[in-house]
Amino acid sequence: MTTSAAPRHWEADVLLRDGRTAHVRPVRPEDESLMVEFYSRVSEQSKYYRFFAPMPTLSEKDLHRFTNVDHVDRVALVVLLGGKMIAVGRFEVTAPGEAEVAFLVEDAHQGRGIGQLLLEHLAQAGRERGVERFVAEVLPDNQAMIATFRDAGYRLVSDYDQGVMALEFSIDPTDTAIGVMEQRDHRAAARSVERFVNARSVAVIGASRRQDSIGQALVRNLVLGDYTGKVYVVNPSATPVSGLPSYASVGDIPGEVDVAVVAVPADSVQDVVLDCAAKGVHGLIVISSGFAETGEEGRVRQRKLVGLARSYGLRLMGPNCLGLINTDPGVLLNASLSPLMPPRGRAGFFCQSGALGTAILKKVYNRGLGLSTFVSAGNRADLSGNDLLQYWEEDDSTEVVLLYLESIGNPRKFSRIARRVSRRKPVVAVRSGRTTQGVPMGHSVRKIGAPPPAVDAMFRQAGIIQVGTLDEMFDVAQLVAHQPLPRGRRVAVVGNSDALALLATDAAATEGLVVNRQVSLGPDAGAEDFEDALDAAIDDPEVDAVVAVYIPPLNTSGVDVANVLAAVGEQSDKPLVTTFLGAEGVPELLRVPDVAGHTAGRGSVPSYPAVEAAVRALAHVVGYAVWLRHPGAEEDAEADALADTERAGDADPAAARRLVNELLMHHPDGLDLDPAQAGQLLAAYGIDLWPTRSVASLAEAQAAGAELGWDVVLKATHERLRNRPDLAHVWRNIETPEEMASAWRNLSHVITDPATAGFVVQRNAAPGVPVSVSSLEDPLFGPVVSFSLAGPLTEMLADRSYRIPPLSAQDAADMVREVRTSPLLFGYRGSEVVDVEALERLILRVSRLQNDLPQVRSLDLSLVQVGDEGVAVLNAAVRVEQVLDPRSDWFVRRLLSPPGDTLPG
Known part of the structure; x- marks a missing residue:
C-alpha cells in the first residue's frame, strides 16, 4: 500500500x-x-x-x-x-x-x-x-x-x-447540515463559557499573604465581591490567606473545583495545568504574564500551554488577562484584578487588553450603565470573542453585547456568529487598528490581507454597530440598553435652547437623519411645557425618535423636568435621548426602577454631554434598526443569502471545480487563466465573457473583425493607456476592413510605442455605463466581492463597495447603491437608466463563484458595460492557486490554533 x-x-x-x-x-x-x-x-x-x-x-x-x-x-x-x-x-x-x-x-x-x-x-x-x-x-x-x-x-x-x-x-454540505453543525458548535461553546461565568467553586493558585501580590488581590476581590460560591486558596506554603485555609496543591482541595485562577510565574503554569487536569477542573483563568506578549520565547511557551490545556480537556482564558466578572446576584463572581465590581446591567462586555479593561470598568461605573458580565481575555490564546458571542446569544441576562477588538482571530467564523447574534440583540463594537490592520503583541492571529473597507463591510453585513471610540460605544450602549429601537430616521427636537436645537438639526443632517419636527419652548419652559411637547412629538406618526435638549435657568435644579423625562421615557414606544444638564450616562434622576436589580430599568433616559453625541448615537441605532428590517430578518441570514444566490441563475459548481482542479494539476504553482479558460470558468456560473482577439498587426485585426462579424472595436489594453482618460485608446463601430485600417492608423499615430499597446479586437457593446466587479480569496478572511464604476477616477477616490459571500439579493442591491457614483446608473442628468437588475444578478453570480471556489485567488471583471437591456462582460482576469486548507473550518468544528501554528481557528 x-x-x-x-x-x-x-x-x-x-x-x-x-x-x-x-x-x-x-x-x-x-x-x-x-x-x-x-x-x-x-x-x-x-x-x-x-x-x-x-x-x-x-x-x-x-x-x-x-x-x-x-x-x-x-x-x-x-x-x-x-x-x-x-x-x-x-x-x-x-x-x-x-x-x-x-x-x-x-x-x-x-x-x-x-x-x-x-x-x-x-x-x-x-x-x-x-x-x-x-x-x-x-x-x-x-x-x-x-x-x-x-x-x-x-x-x-x-x-x-x-x-x-x-x-x-x-x-455534500447542504444548508441543513451546515446549520446543524453550527448549532452544535454554538451549544458547545456556550456551555464552555457558562462553566466559567457560573462557576460554583474557584481556586486561586498562587495566592499569597503579601498585600501587594496579585494572588492576594484576586482572593480579596472574590471575597469582597460577595461571591456566592466556594473560594479555595492554593499556595505551596499552605498558610492561610485572607482568613481562608490554604492548600499545597489543587489536588489537596477536598471539594470540586470548576475554575482555577492562576497567578504563578509563567514557567510554572504548565505544572498547574497538569494538577488541574488531574483534579478535573473545567477551565483556567491565567492572569500570569510572560507569554506571547514578550516575544518569540513567550509565543513558544504560550503555544505549549494551550496545547497542553486542550489535550487534557481544559479551556483557558488568557494568559496575561484581567479576568472575569459576573454581576448576577446569584453568583457575584469577581475573578479579576479589578477591585471595582460594576453595577448589575444588561450589557456583556468583551475586551482583550487587561490595562484597558480597568479603564472600561471605571467608565461603566461612572456612567451608571451596568454590565451582566465582563471578560478581559488578554492574549486570547484559547477562549475568544467568538466563544463569548455564542454564550451571550442565549444568555437572558445579556441584552446588549459590547466588543472592544484589537484583532479578529477567525473573521469568517466571527462574521457568521455575529450575523446570527445581531438578529436577536444589538452588538456594538470598537475595532482598533482599522487603518493599519495591525496585530497586537500576544494575539494568535495573522494579519488580514483583505482591504480595511472589506472588514468594515463584513461588520455592516453582520449587523454590528461599529463605532470609532469607547465613548461612542457607551453612548450607543446606554441607548439600546434602556430605550426601544426607532422605526425610522425621522427625528423630533424638543428643547429650551434654540442654539442647541440648531446644533441637533445640523448633526442630524450630517448623520443621515431627518428632523421632521422642531419645538422651541423658550428658556423659561417648565416641566409641564416639556411634558406637553414631548407627548405631542411621541404621538406624531411622522416622528420615529425624540431628542430633548434641556439647559436649566439660573437657580433651577431641573428635578421637575427630569421627572417628566423619566416618565415619558418609561412609557414611550419610541426612543428618547437628552442632554440633561450636560450629564453623561444614565443620571439617577432619569433612571426608572428595575425589579431585576439592574442599576437602571427599561425606559431610563440616557443623557449626553453634547447634543452631537446624542444624535450620533441615535444614528448608529437607526442604522441597526434598518438592518433588522431587511428582507429575511426573521430567518437565518446566511441561509437567506444562500437561497438568494440560487436565484442568481443556473450554475454548475461541479464543472467549475473540475476545471480548476485540472488546471492546478498541471500548474501546481498557480496560473493566470487565458481568455478561453476564464470564459469556460465564468460560463459555469452563467456569466458570458465576450470573446477577445489579441492582434499584433493590421492584417490580424482585419481577420479578427471578419471572424467576429464586424461592428467591432479596436482598443489598446496596456495599463498605461487604459488609465489615461486624456488619451484615446479605443476606436468603435468598425464595420469594414477599410475602417479597421483607418482605426489602426489613427490609434498607432496617437499612441506612443504602439507595439506595446496590447491591441485587441472585440464586438462593439451597446451604450451604457462601464463598471467593475471583482472578488478575491484572502487566506484568513475568506472570500470578498467588490463593485465600482470603472475608471481611474473612481479608483483614485476609492469609491468601491465590498461584501462578504454568501450574498443576499439585498446585499447586491446595497452594493450597487452605496458607491458615490451610483447616480450614473439611475438616469443622472437625464441619461438612460441602466439594467440594474442584470448588474445585481452578475454580482450574485460572481459572489457564488468565489464562495464555491477558494482556489480562485482573484477574479477581476474590470470592464463590464451595463446598458438598458443587460450587461456585457468585456474583460476578465482570473488567477487560480492551490489552497492548503480549502476553508475546512466552514464545514467542521475546530478551535482556533495556538500562535505559531498554521491550523485554521
Whole structure:
C-alpha cells in the first residue's frame, strides 16, 4: 500500500458537547499501543455494534490495518484526550465517489458528541479526496449510531438486509447540515463559557499573604465581591490567606473545583495545568504574564500551554488577562484584578487588553450603565470573542453585547456568529487598528490581507454597530440598553435652547437623519411645557425618535423636568435621548426602577454631554434598526443569502471545480487563466465573457473583425493607456476592413510605442455605463466581492463597495447603491437608466463563484458595460492557486490554533 502524508489541517483541537476539549488527528502507524489500550477499555457491546461479531481483542493483522492507512482511499481519524485514544472513525473508498464509514467511541465518553464530530471531519476529508457519499452498515438496536447519522443534517436513504440496516447519504454540505453543525458548535461553546461565568467553586493558585501580590488581590476581590460560591486558596506554603485555609496543591482541595485562577510565574503554569487536569477542573483563568506578549520565547511557551490545556480537556482564558466578572446576584463572581465590581446591567462586555479593561470598568461605573458580565481575555490564546458571542446569544441576562477588538482571530467564523447574534440583540463594537490592520503583541492571529473597507463591510453585513471610540460605544450602549429601537430616521427636537436645537438639526443632517419636527419652548419652559411637547412629538406618526435638549435657568435644579423625562421615557414606544444638564450616562434622576436589580430599568433616559453625541448615537441605532428590517430578518441570514444566490441563475459548481482542479494539476504553482479558460470558468456560473482577439498587426485585426462579424472595436489594453482618460485608446463601430485600417492608423499615430499597446479586437457593446466587479480569496478572511464604476477616477477616490459571500439579493442591491457614483446608473442628468437588475444578478453570480471556489485567488471583471437591456462582460482576469486548507473550518468544528501554528481557528 502506497502511503501519502495526511494534510496538516486534518489535525485540530475540538470542543465537545459538554464544553470540554479534545484533539482530532489522522491515525499513525505508531498508534498501535494507544489503539490496544483504547480497545481494552471499550465494552463488549460496543465492540459487537462495531464489528457485528464478538471481538474481544484485535489481532496483529487488524491492528496493523487500523493504524496504517494511505490517507486517500483509506482514511482514519482518532480522538485523543490526556494522551489517551478515546475514539476512532474511518472511511474506506468502495467505489468511485463512495466510501464506507464507521466509528468506535469509548463507552466512558459516549454521549459527548464525539461521533458527530468525527463524522464532520471525515466528511470534509472525504470531500477533499473526491468522495461524494458515505455508506454505513448499522445494527438496528444501535440507536446511538443511527442517531449520529440521522441528526447530521444529511438526507439518509436506508435499507434493511439480513438483520443489518444499510444507510447511504450524500456528504455534500447542504444548508441543513451546515446549520446543524453550527448549532452544535454554538451549544458547545456556550456551555464552555457558562462553566466559567457560573462557576460554583474557584481556586486561586498562587495566592499569597503579601498585600501587594496579585494572588492576594484576586482572593480579596472574590471575597469582597460577595461571591456566592466556594473560594479555595492554593499556595505551596499552605498558610492561610485572607482568613481562608490554604492548600499545597489543587489536588489537596477536598471539594470540586470548576475554575482555577492562576497567578504563578509563567514557567510554572504548565505544572498547574497538569494538577488541574488531574483534579478535573473545567477551565483556567491565567492572569500570569510572560507569554506571547514578550516575544518569540513567550509565543513558544504560550503555544505549549494551550496545547497542553486542550489535550487534557481544559479551556483557558488568557494568559496575561484581567479576568472575569459576573454581576448576577446569584453568583457575584469577581475573578479579576479589578477591585471595582460594576453595577448589575444588561450589557456583556468583551475586551482583550487587561490595562484597558480597568479603564472600561471605571467608565461603566461612572456612567451608571451596568454590565451582566465582563471578560478581559488578554492574549486570547484559547477562549475568544467568538466563544463569548455564542454564550451571550442565549444568555437572558445579556441584552446588549459590547466588543472592544484589537484583532479578529477567525473573521469568517466571527462574521457568521455575529450575523446570527445581531438578529436577536444589538452588538456594538470598537475595532482598533482599522487603518493599519495591525496585530497586537500576544494575539494568535495573522494579519488580514483583505482591504480595511472589506472588514468594515463584513461588520455592516453582520449587523454590528461599529463605532470609532469607547465613548461612542457607551453612548450607543446606554441607548439600546434602556430605550426601544426607532422605526425610522425621522427625528423630533424638543428643547429650551434654540442654539442647541440648531446644533441637533445640523448633526442630524450630517448623520443621515431627518428632523421632521422642531419645538422651541423658550428658556423659561417648565416641566409641564416639556411634558406637553414631548407627548405631542411621541404621538406624531411622522416622528420615529425624540431628542430633548434641556439647559436649566439660573437657580433651577431641573428635578421637575427630569421627572417628566423619566416618565415619558418609561412609557414611550419610541426612543428618547437628552442632554440633561450636560450629564453623561444614565443620571439617577432619569433612571426608572428595575425589579431585576439592574442599576437602571427599561425606559431610563440616557443623557449626553453634547447634543452631537446624542444624535450620533441615535444614528448608529437607526442604522441597526434598518438592518433588522431587511428582507429575511426573521430567518437565518446566511441561509437567506444562500437561497438568494440560487436565484442568481443556473450554475454548475461541479464543472467549475473540475476545471480548476485540472488546471492546478498541471500548474501546481498557480496560473493566470487565458481568455478561453476564464470564459469556460465564468460560463459555469452563467456569466458570458465576450470573446477577445489579441492582434499584433493590421492584417490580424482585419481577420479578427471578419471572424467576429464586424461592428467591432479596436482598443489598446496596456495599463498605461487604459488609465489615461486624456488619451484615446479605443476606436468603435468598425464595420469594414477599410475602417479597421483607418482605426489602426489613427490609434498607432496617437499612441506612443504602439507595439506595446496590447491591441485587441472585440464586438462593439451597446451604450451604457462601464463598471467593475471583482472578488478575491484572502487566506484568513475568506472570500470578498467588490463593485465600482470603472475608471481611474473612481479608483483614485476609492469609491468601491465590498461584501462578504454568501450574498443576499439585498446585499447586491446595497452594493450597487452605496458607491458615490451610483447616480450614473439611475438616469443622472437625464441619461438612460441602466439594467440594474442584470448588474445585481452578475454580482450574485460572481459572489457564488468565489464562495464555491477558494482556489480562485482573484477574479477581476474590470470592464463590464451595463446598458438598458443587460450587461456585457468585456474583460476578465482570473488567477487560480492551490489552497492548503480549502476553508475546512466552514464545514467542521475546530478551535482556533495556538500562535505559531498554521491550523485554521
